[in-house]
Amino acid sequence: MRTIHGMTATATSARSDLSELGRSETALRTFLHGLPGVDQVGAEQRAAQLGTRSIKTTAKAQAIDLAIRMVDLTTLEGADTPGKVRALATKALRPDPADPSCPHVGAVCVYPSMVPYVAEVLRGSGVHLASVATAFPSGQAPLEVKLADTRAAVAAGADEIDMVINRGAFLAGRYQEVYDEIVATKEACGDAHLKVILETGELATYDNVRRASWLAMLAGGDFIKTSTGKVPVAATPPVTLVMLEAVRDFRAATGRQVGVKPAGGIKTSKDAIKYLVMVNETVGPDWLDPDWFRFGASSLLNDLLMQRTKLTTGVYSGPDYFTLD
Amino acid sequence: MSERVAVRKTYKLFIGGKFPRSESGRSYIVQDSNVVLASRKDARDAVVAARAAVKGWAGATAYNRGQILYRVAEMLEGRREQFIALGVPAAEVDAAIDRWVWYAGWSDKLPQVYGGANPVAGPYFNLSAPEPTGVVAVVAPEAPALLGLVSVIAPAIVTGNTVVVAASPAQPLPAVALAEVLATSDLPGGVVNLLTGRITETVPTLAAHMDVNAIDLTGVSDAELAAELEVKAAENLKRVLRPAAADHDWFADPGVGRMTVLLETKTVWHPKGV
Numbered sequence: 254m255r256t257i258h259g260m261t262a263t264a265t266s267a268r269s270d271l272s273e274l275g276r277s278e279t280a281l282r283t284f285l286h287g288l289p290g291v292d293q294v295g296a297e298q299r300a301a302q303l304g305t306r307s308i309k310t311t312a313k314a315q316a317i318d319l320a321i322r323m324v325d326l327t328t329l330e331g332a333d334t335p336g337k338v339r340a341l342a343t344k345a346l347r348p349d350p351a352d353p354s355c356p357h358v359g360a361v362c363v364y365p366s367m368v369p370y371v372a373e374v375l376r377g378s379g380v381h382l383a384s385v386a387t388a389f390p391s392g393q394a395p396l397e398v399k400l401a402d403t404r405a406a407v408a409a410g411a412d413e414i415d416m417v418i419n420r421g422a423f424l425a426g427r428y429q430e431v432y433d434e435i436v437a438t439k440e441a442c443g444d445a446h447l448k449v450i451l452e453t454g455e456l457a458t459y460d461n462v463r464r465a466s467w468l469a470m471l472a473g474g475d476f477i478k479t480s481t482g483k484v485p486v487a488a489t490p491p492v493t494l495v496m497l498e499a500v501r502d503f504r505a506a507t508g509r510q511v512g513v514k515p516a517g518g519i520k521t522s523k524d525a526i527k528y529l530v531m532v533n534e535t536v537g538p539d540w541l542d543p544d545w546f547r548f549g550a551s552s553l554l555n556d557l558l559m560q561r562t563k564l565t566t567g568v569y570s571g572p573d574y575f576t577l578d
Numbered sequence: 579m580s581e582r583v584a585v586r587k588t589y590k591l592f593i594g595g596k597f598p599r600s601e602s603g604r605s606y607i608v609q610d611s612n613v614v615l616a617s618r619k620d621a622r623d624a625v626v627a628a629r630a631a632v633k634g635w636a637g638a639t640a641y642n643r644g645q646i647l648y649r650v651a652e653m654l655e656g657r658r659e660q661f662i663a664l665g666v667p668a669a670e671v672d673a674a675i676d677r678w679v680w681y682a683g684w685s686d687k688l689p690q691v692y693g694g695a696n697p698v699a700g701p702y703f704n705l706s707a708p709e710p711t712g713v714v715a716v717v718a719p720e721a722p723a724l725l726g727l728v729s730v731i732a733p734a735i736v737t738g739n740t741v742v743v744a745a746s747p748a749q750p751l752p753a754v755a756l757a758e759v760l761a762t763s764d765l766p767g768g769v770v771n772l773l774t775g776r777i778t779e780t781v782p783t784l785a786a787h788m789d790v791n792a793i794d795l796t797g798v799s800d801a802e803l804a805a806e807l808e809v810k811a812a813e814n815l816k817r818v819l820r821p822a823a824a825d826h827d828w829f830a831d832p833g834v835g836r837m838t839v840l841l842e843t844k845t846v847w848h849p850k851g852v
Contacts, residue, residue, distance in 0.1 A: 568813065569622055571629070571789025 278429040291459035300490035304527040320525040327362040335370040342374035359543040365406040372410030384411035390481035392417035403441040435472035449474035454486030466499035476512035487517025497535040516549025522560040592757035594627030595767020615775040618783040624771035628740040631768030636738035644685030650763040651678035674728040681732035703848040708841040710738035712791035715784035719797040723749035733836035750774040785810035792817035
């Protein structure tokens with residue numbers, strides 16, 4: 254926050270500087286490689302330390318409800334059927350049918366072909382409809398195909414698009430190509446929010462995560478998301494910490510706030526609460542809102558509901574009392 | 579040369595095949611040894627471990643379960659002296675070993691005796707098969723510490739259930755020693771989970787837990803507590819075994835009642851070709 258208040262004339266000039274970066278490959282590379290390196294040991298230690306906070310009773314109840322509101326309830330399987338995604342959308346509206354005080358989730362996230370079925374259920378409910386696009390999960394398709402994929406999803410009713418960056422191009426150092434693809438996809442999204450998936454499990458280093466975060470934000474992404482959930486290494490606390498620092502610094506430099514979405518591998522309420530602690534300690538309460546922080550998850554919701562039931566009834570619940578998907 | 583200092587044992591919990599300390603970090607002293615005072619969170623963790631073990635254990639063949647129970651008897655025989663040193667009478671150790679063997683024999687016979695073809699008026703094969711009920715919470719009898727414990731664990735697990743056992747608070751050492759026997763007997767982790775400490779602290783949590791399918795109140799001597807636990811157990815219609823009579827003879831032939839009460843009967847109607 255201090256940085257925000259501290260910026261005046263320098264910030265305005267920085268803002269104009271940053272918007273020029275996308276015009277040349279050299280400028281992008283110079284900027285991204287000029288970002289300070291991530292202290293790997295420090296980031297891991299900080300993330301681990303933030304994971305040791307004890308959140309109990311009323312604070313825990315608040316955290317669980319907030320986490321439920323932040324869940325992007327996701328199903329991205331080849332075996333998805335209209336019936337299955339409809340059931341999932343119904344669950345998103347009322348996660349715990351036995352308790353009307355339970356909030357609805359943030360969004361439902363499905364493949365583009367499943368969007369129409371979900372849209373029917375979610376219309377007017379306030380639950381967002383996210384769709385993955387741009388040849389998810391590999392992103393290895395011609396640009397026209399990716400853009401058509403995006404437009405189709407938006408036309409079918411998605412108001413949030415989760416795109417994947419071209420990791421091949423990014424790792425090969427062709428930053429301009431990645432940048433242009435994000436810009437083009439953002440344009441194809443129209444009014445829909447754009448979440449940019451960095452697939453951090455394939456980026457190898459925290460330095461690359463920081464660069465990819467900045468690249469995605471410079472190109473106009475509304476959210477940066479860790480992973481597709483389709484590679485062995487998904488969201489980890491240190492990676493999310495690096496991304497949170499990036500959105501904090503980006504807002505300080507440009508005044509624009511960007512959201513963060515860790516996805517994949519977050520399965521328990523305990524994990525989710527650790528992430529919330531990290532958000533509060535790194536970027537502050539401005540991001541503690543479903544508009545600015547989301548969890549990409551499927552099994553997490555049931556654990557949150559079981560913990561919520563334990564807090565309200567005083568009795569440990571079991572998986573028998575919640576839906577499987 | 580200095581004299582060797584003997585290594586003293588810490589008596590810990592047995593959850594999911596491991597020997598953790600209590601999440602609460604507390605302990606109490608029995609026979610000059612520190613014994614873990616389990617908390618309700620340990621009870622919760624034990625139920626999670628027991629639930630995770632149900633699929634593999636109930637899915638194992640009856641023959642395999644019988645072999646493993648027999649293996650427990652073998653390992654117990656090998657540690658006979660250890661139990662005697664803990665103050666368990668030799669005759670009780672022998673009876674406990676024999677009880678494992680007795681129940682081991684039942685593993686593949688119980689379905690034959692309590693299941694089978696039913697005569698029905700229609701063109702159907704009608705077959706009933708007993709199946710395990712799932713996770714069973716057990717309060718072990720206060721005495722005899724070893725034979726009583728074996729007599730409540732063995733009948734529950736031989737049919738494929740997994741158990742969370744609250745050991746006798748006054749005599750937990752034979753229970754923890756038995757856990758060491760179980761840990762070295764090919765019994766998959768989580769099939770038997772052992773909590774030491776106060777009954778009033780852990781068992782109400784187990785009785786109310788929605789992911790527990792049955793509760794055996796054998797070792798509950800306080801009638802008021804037993805009633806309270808039954809009320810808690812009613813929430814998800816747990817099967818309940820009432821407390822044992824104070825003069826119950828644990829050395830007598832146990833009968834099959836303890837096994838059959840923890841079973842569900844599955845009946846299948848199959849159309850018969852003409």
